[in-house]
Amino acid sequence: MREPGEAVGDVPPTGEPAAPPNGAQPEADEPDGTYVYGIVAADHPCRLDEMVGVGAEPGPVRRVAVEQIAAVVGVAPAKLRAKRRDLAAHHRLLTALAEQGTVLPMRFGVVAPDDEALRRQLRRDADRYLAALHEVAGTAEYNVKLLADEDAVVRRAAETDPAVLREREAADAGYEGRIRLGQAVASAVEEALSADAERIVATLAPLARRTAPAPATADTAINTSFLVADEQSERFRGAVDELARALRGDGEVRCTGPLPPYSFVPGDDGGDR
Amino acid sequence: MTVSSQTQSIDRAPHPSGLYDVLELILDKGLVIDVYVRVSLVGIELLTIDARIVIASVDTYLRFAERVNRLDLTQNKDSSTLPELVDDMTESGAHGKTKGALSGAAETVSDAFKRGRGEDDDDSSSRRSRTTRSRSRSRSKDEDES
Numbered sequence: 195m196r197e198p199g200e201a202v203g204d205v206p207p208t209g210e211p212a213a214p215p216n217g218a219q220p221e222a223d224e225p226d227g228t229y230v231y232g233i234v235a236a237d238h239p240c241r242l243d244e245m246v247g248v249g250a251e252p253g254p255v256r257r258v259a260v261e262q263i264a265a266v267v268g269v270a271p272a273k274l275r276a277k278r279r280d281l282a283a284h285h286r287l288l289t290a291l292a293e294q295g296t297v298l299p300m301r302f303g304v305v306a307p308d309d310e311a312l313r314r315q316l317r318r319d320a321d322r323y324l325a326a327l328h329e330v331a332g333t334a335e336y337n338v339k340l341l342a343d344e345d346a347v348v349r350r351a352a353e354t355d356p357a358v359l360r361e362r363e364a365a366d367a368g369y370e371g372r373i374r375l376g377q378a379v380a381s382a383v384e385e386a387l388s389a390d391a392e393r394i395v396a397t398l399a400p401l402a403r404r405t406a407p408a409p410a411t412a413d414t415a416i417n418t419s420f421l422v423a424d425e426q427s428e429r430f431r432g433a434v435d436e437l438a439r440a441l442r443g444d445g446e447v448r449c450t451g452p453l454p455p456y457s458f459v460p461g462d463d464g465g466d467r
Numbered sequence: 468m469t470v471s472s473q474t475q476s477i478d479r480a481p482h483p484s485g486l487y488d489v490l491e492l493i494l495d496k497g498l499v500i501d502v503y504v505r506v507s508l509v510g511i512e513l514l515t516i517d518a519r520i521v522i523a524s525v526d527t528y529l530r531f532a533e534r535v536n537r538l539d540l541t542q543n544k545d546s547s548t549l550p551e552l553v554d555d556m557t558e559s560g561a562h563g564k565t566k567g568a569l570s571g572a573a574e575t576v577s578d579a580f581k582r583g584r585g586e587d588d589d590d591s592s593s594r595r596s597r598t599t600r601s602r603s604r605s606r607s608k609d610e611d612e613s
Contacts, residue, residue: 376532
């Protein structure tokens, strides 16, 4: 069952006294399990030589295979945290794997106790992973955000929304009056952004195989991911450009991709349970 | 890999500078399996806070009202004297610091980032990402002052 390159980065026995957390010492990254980057089919090329994994002293990136399925893994550093360096390494490695073939990307920070536990898992869920790989083959995720220009949206609400105009007309400078005005503005803003969201999804969803809401973050009024077939990607990008122009008054449309299909793996909110 | 409305350009090559734009996908999406020990990442859960919750608060209403009222001032008084303008600008600047109603969750993202970065070396990707953030910050500042 062992692959040729598999023994290279074997996990040393754990349970040794932890090294002092001194960034200058290589021992700071005392390995602690098997860090899993993603799952691929056995026929994925897996050219891993150039890949750099997580950790201050990243070990070799290798492949743990079971029949039709393989996981791309590395040594997990003992003190794994969501550091910029490691988030970037995770993402970069998966992007490279996705360029070579189809991959199911793991969330950042997934660590198996050891290779054997990982093999058991792969064996047990092989069919499910193969089906998921089949579903995302020949596609990429594109994430589309609208970074709202709040001032512009508020200004437009103040000038055009009937309820807001009514409250401004009333010019009640008391607490209640200001609350009513603010409430009217808030709902006008929300309405405007919902309309933008609908427009984005209505425009892009027909060009995508699947659509998944992405977590709300930052000042993103809208954050949605689309699973786009490779042969549709030109049209999809074109449609994004048009949306960006059309919605310029409300903010910046930002599209990131092609990405590994983070939002379209089994068990995810937007995916199949 | 970022298609922005400003440049209209499409950069085909994936680029680590896009990290900030996909942070929530890397941390909140992707495959997870039961037997796996998922590293506990303090503060990361904050990422999923629904920004819309932030919209519906009295505080927000008052802020919106204040902003609309300020529109009245700036539009009706075409003959603003210089001191008035300066006053308005400083006020706007302070408002920018207390952050807009829609950006409540933004700070949790960068906070998590800061926490996560910890004593980490400042490599080139962190510098790039910081540039992105400061660019967007200065953008909103410009809007405040216009």
